[in-house]
Amino acid sequence: MTQLNELMRPDFTVPPKLTAGDRVAVVSPSFAAPGMFPAVHEASTRRLREDFGVEPVEYPTTRRLNATPQDRAADLMAAFADPTIRAVLASIGGDDQLTVLPFLDPRVIAANPKPFFGYSDNTNLLNWLWNLGIVSYHGGSTMVHLGRSGGLHPVSTGSLRAALFTGGNLDLHPVQEFSEDPLDWNDPASLDKQAPTLPAPEWIWHQPDQVVTAPTWGGNLEILHWNLAANRWIRPVEDYAGCVLLLETSEEMPSATEVFRMLRNAGERGLLAQFPAVLVGTAKASDLGRQPPLEERERYRDDQREAILRAFNHYNPTAMVVFNIDLGHTDPQWVLPYGGTVTVDGPARRITAHYCDKTAE
Template identity: 70%
Template sequence: MPVDLRMPPKLRPGDRVAVLSPSFAAPGLFPERHEQAMRRVRDVLGLEPVEFPTTRRLGATPAERAADLTAAWADPSIRAVFATIGGDDQLTVLPHLDPAVFRADPKPFFGFSDNTNLLNWLWGHGLAAYHGGSTMMHLARGEGVQPVHLATLRAALFDGGDLVIAPVDSFSEEEVDWHEPRALTESAPATPSPGRVWHRPDTVVSAPTWGGCLDILHWNLAAGRWIRPAGDYEGCVLLLETSEEMPSAEDVFHMLRNFGERGLLRQFPAVLVGTAKATHFMSPRPVPERQKFRDEQREAILRAFGTYHPSAMIVFGVDFGHTDPQYVLPHGGRITVDGPARTITAHYS
């Protein structure tokens, strides 16, 4: 690969970590949930969380949020950075960042959804990170942190090594209203997992990853300045998932078609597709219609790759992105997709 990616160093118990809001400052709206997440950073992870000026500041400007990111990376006592949640305008933060500051002291960054902007920006400047993790969604989860989330988060932070990303038996795509006190102790009901679907599982691919939330990657493509030349992604494993905005199958096809016309899709010999969120409290969908939504999305993705990279191996229904439980996956680190064995292994070393 033309980009030489650097893996961030591991942490030690007691290290200080930044808890930032590079997108939406949800801690300002839901302080009790934020405080629960901060306690779990201390009690469950054994780390010391550090807030910055815009962590709770609703309406902070892109430049102000960028200043907090810069300050976190410039502070040698901060050894990792957690995003509190996603949002919808992190793209406007990127122009205010100086790559030299981030390269000088690589640190693990954890985020997904709108944080795909920063993940992609870091990758483009040679820095690996982690797709997944949201203090207010996953660490503050009412019934506690999901075991698979915690295991991969610990591997990324401390342990390293290899973990099999196994299918889960049940999952949830619903929400408990954070305005309700019960959200601090209860979680949304779980239903049987839709399971995985393997397409062309006849090869073994072990390579660095790139990607994230398709909606956000498409914004990066539209902006033009944040996507590298297509050949820089050659041989990577593509991570692909969609957000709570639940784009239609046609929208998914059109976004991937645009990536295909850019020459991007043919760079990826293996693709992992996250379990698609098919309902949202602001746009609920009956249970029987949710699998139809996922099936239609799968067909749209297959249609795009059928045009631009028909030999790609694709795994649908992997538990990352906008789903619960959520695996934290390397972004720029290596994943092995073994088609004949039907296994996915993430390498956290």
């Protein structure tokens, strides 16, 4: 099979935008949550139709629990190869997408670039597409933000619309409130409830003394660490030079010690030194069955921030780092270009996502 490095392009391709009525694939490359929580899945597909004006298309493994990596890869290949499918959206993350990648054919996907949306375990696919020079989008998994309890959030949907339809530039901003205590998807009544909200932590800027406009790379730290350990899908560190690093942690809430160790491993490889700017998602500090008091959550986020700064102070002391961005495992969530560019303007304390740089030919 063709190797990714044989197809790496010097410039990224932004797949074409969609128009009303287009068909979009809803796939489960990791955990088939739609099969376990069909009401949430059906709410998300209904909102794709009614609020976004697109037609969701399911695939054989979208709802099939414990589907093989080969079958999940086959659904991805079918979605990308189908000219009537204009975008591919992951239903949710999981923990084994790394096993799907060997069964993908890069030549087919490189010949049929289209926007892919996902985060968490979908960091695997985002990184795989980055290696092909195809811009994708970090965020936008259907179950979480389209099937969101209590309805859609304007931050999540506004950035998703920019990625899908309008392109252009979008200035990110801090939100006033956020949610991190999810409702139980096993309870049908949860679909109509609003998840409890908390005051959102403010953005924290570290060394905001430069302006960086560059392609993004990164994603979920735990998944990136697995990729580094597998040593199969990570490119030579010089290929990431000058990029903006997106960094966030999952609902498994790794300790500050573990966060530092994962970053230390990346630093020893020379990876951390490549990024002049880093955007760090608000660390999720609560989940079903594990909802600590507010002061413990604040301490968790403070400890994680200190661990990240400790790693960068050692391996890249000039990096500009911005904390508490609503990316990754956050609600609301900015859906951000992955391989597309963002501008991090430290002196102006401004972050701008650029959703259309180059149209696919």
